[in-house]
Amino acid sequence: MKLVKLIANLGYGSRKDVALMFREGRITDPDGEVLYADDKVAHEHIRVDEEPLDPPTGLILMMHKPLGATCSRKDIGRVVYDLLPPRYRMRDPSLSTVGRLDRDTSGVLLFTDDGALLHRIISPKARVAKVYEATLANDLQGDEGTLFASGTMMLESEKEPLEPAVLQVLEPRRVRLTLTEGRYHQVRRMFAAVGNHVETLTRISVGALTLGDLPPGEWRALEERDIARIFEPPADA
Structure with missing residues (x-):
């Protein structure tokens, strides 16, 4: 070229x-x-x-997404692309988020301009684990873990049951939840379905890839060994 x-x-x-x-x-x-x-x-x-010179095509970044930023190019207000060098918006092929985190969720967010890698990560067949920590408005009732792991849980307006998810109770109102799919607002909707409310939500890892000491709002380019960790089981699995 x-x-x-x-x-x-x-x-x-x-x-x-x-x-x-x-x-x-x-x-x-x-x-x-x-x-x-x-x-x-x-x-x-x-x-x-x-x-x-910036890295060539095939770039993949990890950001510690802060609260208040959206995973959009068009939203009014703060967007995650504002936290990257301005020229990153102009790359061709374009740099896209690998899935999304909503405005009120922080944690691991990936970007890439490699379409094949993006689809490999988000494909349901890949079953890449996403691990979240949440604080809840109310104490757990005790049967949520069994329901989440059953593979039969249905969310409102969904036509297919959720894949089994693993719930780890850290405190009566603080939990860790491991998912292998990424439906719209899934964690919040799961707890809403059992009569609870998520007050804070952070994605702490994608596969075995964690934020480490990366501060909120900061990002770094991933190396091959980092990318491999995306497809490995989380450390606590």
């Missing part, structure tokens, strides 16, 4: 913008030598304004 198209596809500007960046000498190698549009240079040896 020609350098102008490569850099434009990474969101640095239109092809016209990038061509101007070459003429201005803003595209260089690691030693500061000016590059030209028809040069043949490895991706890792390209610098834009002395900074390494």
Whole structure:
């Protein structure tokens, strides 16, 4: 791929913008030598304004999604894409969230521009585990774990029963719930169906991939070993 198209596809500007960046000498190698549009240079040896070029297509990020941000490009108000470099909105192929977390849910949120990887993660056949911690408005009644694990629980307006889910009681009003599917507002709807209300909700892992010490609102690019952990069982499984 020609350098102008490569850099434009990474969101640095239109092809016209990038061509101007070459003429201005803003595209260089690691030693500061000016590059030209028809040069043949490895991706890792390209610098834009002395900074390494963003990762190529196949990027996958993990964000510690904060409360109050939505997983949308169009919502009025704060959206998760505002927490990424502005040029990440302009990448081609585009960067998309892998599933969604609602405005009032925090925790692990993945992004990728790799469509095949996105579908591999969210496919029901993959049964990738998502682990949530929730605080509840009321004490548990005691039979929720059996119901959630039964594979027969139906939610309002749904036509298929939920896949079995694992409930771990941490305190009378604090729980950990492991799901292998991702229906709309699933955790909140499950507890509403048994007469309870979720007050706080955090996704603590996708597979065995956890946030570690990543602060709310921050993100990092994942390496191959991180991606492999998405398809591994959670640590407490």
